[in-house]
Amino acid sequence: MSPEQRREMIVAAALPLVAEQGAAVTTSQIARAAGIGEGTIFRVFADKDELLDACMAEAMNPGHVLRELASISLDDPLDARLVQAAEALRAHTDRIGTVIGALHASGHRRPRGNGDRPAPDGRRASMDATLDAVRELIEPDRAALRPSPETLASVFLGMVSNRYHLVAGESRTPLEEIVDILLHGAFKAPENAAT
Amino acid sequence: MSPEQRREMIVAAALPLVAEQGAAVTTSQIARAAGIGEGTIFRVFADKDELLDACMAEAMNPGHVLRELASISLDDPLDARLVQAAEALRAHTDRIGTVIGALHASGHRRPRGNGDRPAPDGRRASMDATLDAVRELIEPDRAALRPSPETLASVFLGMVSNRYHLVAGESRTPLEEIVDILLHGAFKAPENAAT
């Protein structure tokens, strides 16, 4: 088995454990989960930190969600596009939420970290890529919108990754509700009280 | 010094360390920060876990923010109320964000945790209390709003605790921007293109 495959295999085995326990996971647990000897881990990773870094990168890898976002048809109306985007994004943030939060804990330090920079790592790049994909989804309707697509993308991502549980309405999913509020606001239309 | 005061004093000293390092913080660090002997910690806390629980409870303690929310005058217009609420909430979430995230890491286990329940602890209670305070802030305008105050409170909290950085507009703070979008929507008004 190539070193590359080994790394991926170990990361895949480690991810659920990291999600559950954060950096408190032990290398022997990971080895057991991967069905390999503990020493093998250190043959392909310099140390536990490098393994945790790889897990973090894998968890945050926006490739999947970016592909889904890119596949949304720009011919659909804006609200439909956003509902589709919200579904993809929600799955993505659910998937990574625990891993990121968990690893931030335990003071999982950067290798050459001077300690002062807040997030100099790949996290920002990943967030920026996601943000930009959403912005592009909004861009075609720029003329019809008051805030800039950048602003809306940011606000939208915040709404979607909401940790405060939203109960489903009667005829609408929470995500549809969010999109509707984002686009049309909370106030009833003053003049035309349509549907 | 009463045991009660001791606990509070230790928790106060531990909080910044926990925020920075998560559960990886050591008891000797905490003792040094508090200016006491390590043994003293264990005379008022059964073990490190109990101390971390206390830190978590203290960090999430919504008392301060609830008081601020309650002090907002219901005579102000809704948007002004929400901007004030957003400021208080933002400070609160900033304050607690790191501690919670950090402690979730490191697999800081619940005492009797069977492992399946997602958040059976005080976190939910704290979030519910905050949610309800925001709901009451919105309640007076219920008649003018399409979604229920419950839904809006939830969406609003999601927007405010947004981790995707929002750049300030020219004449508006990010929080004012959020409130405006929440209330009036992203679309330009179709008939009246006021202001």
Next chain:
DNA sequence: GCGTACGGAGTGAGTGCTCACTCCGTCAAG
């Protein structure tokens, strides 16, 4: 084809260290 030497992936008991927790001497208050 067959036997043998080689290299390198894989292993897991061992090592040293860190840390939560204990225990007892000290000291101040009553």
Next chain:
DNA sequence: CTTGACGGAGTGAGCACTCACTCCGTACGC
């Protein structure tokens, strides 16, 4: 003098990481 809070060296458990060894696929000499 007695009592009990306090500190901090001590202790044992558990961890990351190492290293001497095994095992197996490959290549080469015959």
